[in-house]
Amino acid sequence: MNHFSLYPLSESAITLQYGEEIAINRHRELLHLMQQIQDDPFPGFREVSIAFHTLTIFFDPFTVFENVKQSPINYISDWLNKKASWLGNDIPDAKASATITIASREQLIPVCYEEPFAFDLDTLAAYHGIDPETVISMHTNQSFYVFMVGFTPGFPYMGILPPALDTPRKATPSLMVPAGSVGIAGQQTGIYPFTSPGGWNIIGRTPIKLFDINDNDPCLLKAGDRVRFSRIDRNTFNYLNQYEDS
Amino acid sequence: MRIVKSGIATLQDLGRFGYRNFGVSHGGVMDSSAARLTNMLVANPVDATLVEVLAGAFSMSSTKSQLIALGGRGFNAFAGEQTLPFWQPLMLPAGETLRLIPAGGGIAYIAIHGGIRTTPVLGSRNTNLVAGFGGIEGRPLRAGDMLPVAVMKTEVGEKIIRQLSEPAQHSHLRLSGNVIPDYSINTIRFFTGHHYSSFTPAARILLESDTFELTGMSNRMGYRFNGAALQNMFHNELISAAVVPGTMQVSPDGQLLILMADAQTTGGYPCIGQVIGADIPLLAQHGAGSRLQFKCISLNEAERILLEREANFRTLQNDYEMHFA
Numbered sequence: 238m239n240h241f242s243l244y245p246l247s248e249s250a251i252t253l254q255y256g257e258e259i260a261i262n263r264h265r266e267l268l269h270l271m272q273q274i275q276d277d278p279f280p281g282f283r284e285v286s287i288a289f290h291t292l293t294i295f296f297d298p299f300t301v302f303e304n305v306k307q308s309p310i311n312y313i314s315d316w317l318n319k320k321a322s323w324l325g326n327d328i329p330d331a332k333a334s335a336t337i338t339i340a341s342r343e344q345l346i347p348v349c350y351e352e353p354f355a356f357d358l359d360t361l362a363a364y365h366g367i368d369p370e371t372v373i374s375m376h377t378n379q380s381f382y383v384f385m386v387g388f389t390p391g392f393p394y395m396g397i398l399p400p401a402l403d404t405p406r407k408a409t410p411s412l413m414v415p416a417g418s419v420g421i422a423g424q425q426t427g428i429y430p431f432t433s434p435g436g437w438n439i440i441g442r443t444p445i446k447l448f449d450i451n452d453n454d455p456c457l458l459k460a461g462d463r464v465r466f467s468r469i470d471r472n473t474f475n476y477l478n479q480y481e482d483s
Numbered sequence: 484m485r486i487v488k489s490g491i492a493t494l495q496d497l498g499r500f501g502y503r504n505f506g507v508s509h510g511g512v513m514d515s516s517a518a519r520l521t522n523m524l525v526a527n528p529v530d531a532t533l534v535e536v537l538a539g540a541f542s543m544s545s546t547k548s549q550l551i552a553l554g555g556r557g558f559n560a561f562a563g564e565q566t567l568p569f570w571q572p573l574m575l576p577a578g579e580t581l582r583l584i585p586a587g588g589g590i591a592y593i594a595i596h597g598g599i600r601t602t603p604v605l606g607s608r609n610t611n612l613v614a615g616f617g618g619i620e621g622r623p624l625r626a627g628d629m630l631p632v633a634v635m636k637t638e639v640g641e642k643i644i645r646q647l648s649e650p651a652q653h654s655h656l657r658l659s660g661n662v663i664p665d666y667s668i669n670t671i672r673f674f675t676g677h678h679y680s681s682f683t684p685a686a687r688i689l690l691e692s693d694t695f696e697l698t699g700m701s702n703r704m705g706y707r708f709n710g711a712a713l714q715n716m717f718h719n720e721l722i723s724a725a726v727v728p729g730t731m732q733v734s735p736d737g738q739l740l741i742l743m744a745d746a747q748t749t750g751g752y753p754c755i756g757q758v759i760g761a762d763i764p765l766l767a768q769h770g771a772g773s774r775l776q777f778k779c780i781s782l783n784e785a786e787r788i789l790l791e792r793e794a795n796f797r798t799l800q801n802d803y804e805m806h807f808a
Contacts, residue, residue, distance in 0.1 A: 244677045245782055247727050248760045248789045252677070259722060286503035286725055288749055293725035295500070298786065299793040310786055387723065387749030390506040390614040394723065423720065430506075431613060448505070450604060450616040456505035 240325030243317060245310050249283075252293045253317060255324055259289045259396065259424075261382050263324075267292050268461050270321055279316060280304045287460045288385045289394070343380060343463040346428070346443050348419050349474040350376075354442035356411075361404050361421065361438045372440060375402055376466055381426060383462040391430035391448025393458040398424045410436035416480055417442045419466070444469075444477040484549065484595065484630040487580060490539025494599055494618035494630075495744075497530040499607035503725070503748050510609045510617075513537075513590050513703060513744050513767035514555055516664045516792075521554030521594040523800050524572045524658070526640035531598030532608040534624070536591045537703075542582040543593075549575045549632065550596035550644050556666050556768055557589020571657035574647045588770035589666070596644075597635040612703070612745065642807035662799055666768045669775050672761075674782045676731060676754035678721075686713040686737075690755060690777055695739055699771040703745040706766065708775075712737025715753055726750035729758035729766075731777075743767065759785040761792050 241255040253270075256263045267287055274285045274294065281300030286293050294317060301309035350358065350373045362369045381395035388394075398421065406422045411434065414420070418429045420437025429435055430447035447457050458464065469477070497518070498509035512518040512535055519529040527533075534541075536558065553560050553569045560567040561582045567573055569591075575581055583591055601608050601619060610618030619628050634640075647653055679687065695710035713733045726732070730742045732752040741758060742750070744767075758766055759780065769775060 245674075245757075246677075246725060247729055247757050248782070248786050250725070250727055252725060254724070283500045284503055286748065288724045289722045291724040293503075295503070298789060302790055308783065308786055309790075310782060385723075385749065386504060386506040387725075388506060388747050390611070392506050431615075433613070448614055450614065450621075455605070460504060 239318065239322065241321055243314050246293060248310065249298050250293055250295045251310065251313055251317060252291050253321060254291045256290050259384065261397075263290065264382070264384055265461070266324055270324065274320060279313070281309070288387065341461055341463060343465060344458060346445060346464055346466050347469040347473065347477060348441040348443050348466045349469050349471060350441040351471055354418070355440050357407070357438040358440045361440060364404060365401055367401065372402065373468060375399055376426070376440065377468050380463045380465045383458050383460055383464060385460050386456060386458060389429075389431055389433060391456050391458070392427060393447065393464070394425050394427050395464055396425045398426055404438050406436040407438060410434055414439060415442065417444065419443055442474070444474050444479055446479045484543050484545045484632055486624050486626055486628040486630070487542040487544055488540050489624045489626050489628070490536055490541035490583070492534055492536040492541055492624045493610040493612070494532050494601060494608055494624070495535045496532045496607055496609045499605055499609055499611070499617070502605050506748050507605065507611065507614070508746060508748050510607075510611055510745055512592070514592070514664075514764040516764040517554040517590070517592050519796060520570070520658065520662070521552045521592045523803060524552035524570070525550050525594045525596040526635070526637050526643055527594060527596065527598050531594065532601065533595070533599065534593040534630075536583055536593070538585060540582070540584055542580050543630070544578065544580040545575060546577060548577045550640065550647070551575050551581070552594045553591060554594070555589060555591040557585065557587050558583040558591040559586045568654070568657060570663055571653065572643050572647060574644070589768050595630075595632050596640050597633045600631040600633055639804050639807050646807065664764060666765065668765050669769070669773065670778050671766050671775055672759045672778050672780050672785070673731060673756035674759060674780060674785050676756045678753035679755055681715055681717050681753060682733070682755055683714045683716055686715070686755075689713060691779055694774045694776055697769055697771055697773045697775065701771060703743055705743050705746060706741045708739040708741070710739060713739065713755060721751045721753060723749045723751040726754070729760065729763045730754050731756040731758065741766065760789045761785075
């Protein structure tokens with residue numbers, strides 16, 4: 238009996254869902270499975286991506302068909318069912334391998350929680366009946382886990398926020414959220430790498446670029462990383478600001 | 484090749500694969516059928532980089548003669564005063580300006596023999612407008628841009644050029660009508676999405692019986708429709724997961740949004756359906772005001788149609804090369 242389910246996303250992608258809600262331990266298992274898929278793919282494999290409680294495998298259906306002479310969706314589903322059969326049980330090679338083989342870097346992200354960056358900090362604090370200082374200390378006192386990078390290049394979805402910060406998205410999304418803005422939506426916190434529309438409650442801004450195509454490794458944060466926010470003032474922000482062109 | 488008038492145009496290919504975990508989507512052309520055929524006509528690999536023109540007057544010139552082809556729809560093309568046909572290989576003489584003038588709306592492709600050779604970024608030349616990389620400086624084309632091109636030493640390419648250089652009618656080199664995409668089709672096929680059963684029975688019926696009008700709020704990221712509100716039986720927030728071009732999302736107000744080539748990598752709206760791969764190019768070629776219907780087919784059928792389309796394309800490609808052998 239499998240602890241996961243599969244659903245086709247398109248003729249060239251299948252999603253595996255593991256569990257009904259967000260959990261870090263199951264996400265670690267998905268990261269391990271993702272590594273196993275990347276290490277030993279099938280002809281026609283394109284890539285595998287991870288989200289909160291899902292993995293999605295992308296392939297070229299015609300190449301798969303030429304190799305196996307049967308429905309690519311059926312073939313990849315069988316392949317994935319076998320590959321993932323250990324989910325929720327013991328990991329085959331070594332019980333602890335999920336934590337050994339998956340890098341878990343801790344990154345320090347400086348954030349300025351002051352005006353004019355913290356558009357929604359006061360509203361969010363008032364919503365919870367606490368003062369803004371308490372919001373900032375809750376945001377900086379624990380590390381958060383990166384579940385996925387999605388939406389736009391480099392945008393990290395991090396959690397899990399304490400219930401006291403759990404805040405619905407804004408009813409009317411902002412048309413322009415500046416690059417570097419740090420926001421809260423539900424039990425997640427995230428950072429906008431590029432100026433874009435968005436509905437998250439903005440509580441501060443980081444001077445650090447989350448996605449820079451001119452870097453050898455353009456994407457700063459990866460699924461599985463841990464992030465700790467450190468509070469900086471305006472002067473430090475200006476000194477560290479990598480977005481000076483914007 | 485030098486861009487004289489840019490209209491709204493970008494450089495595109497068939498996708499950037501391997502970086503979804505960076506939040507980088509595959510991107511690429513909106514109408515892969517037209518792009519592949521157009522590349523084939525100039526003896527390019529199907530994934531060669533070409534110009535995608537979405538709107539506005541576009542023109543470019545070359546100091547050397549170039550083997551080119553035009554595909555897609557919605558534009559009239561000229562070299563000087565002479566009208567240029569779509570869907571056949573053409574020689575653009577040295578010093579001549581190729582002009583595309585909007586006529587009816589749609590997306591046009593310009594393939595140049597050898598492909599456009601800008602520097603690949605993360606393994607692809609397509610333009611990622613959100614993060615601003617790929618193509619030329621990660622932005623739409625501008626007047627004055629130079630597109631690097633280079634003649635490819637392929638036997639087929641040389642033979643096409645030689646044949647076109649002879650003073651004769653070349654209309655027999657036009658693709659036959661049965662292989663040119665039929666853009667008049669306004670019934671788009673889909674298979675059921677992951678959240679299909681969470682929609683009310685009435686919504687599921689409406690999706691196939693009602694007509695949906697494409698709005699002006701449509702771009703390379705997604706096409707938004709006006710139509711009957713599609714009610715969901717649940718109102719809990721979904722956990723974000725991967726979405727792809729063709730994903731039929733329903734926003735909280737019940738309206739349909741179909742994700743297109745530059746869609747975000749993940750989404751949290753319920754997915755009522757997935758447009759079949761073979762029909763995404765046809766959907767892409769519709770513009771604001773188009774009235775479309777949707778028809779549900781099985782995933783097996785969708786897969787069969789896609790594999791058949793690919794097999795037919797490969798046969799056509801082979802026949803085209805044989806013609807010049």
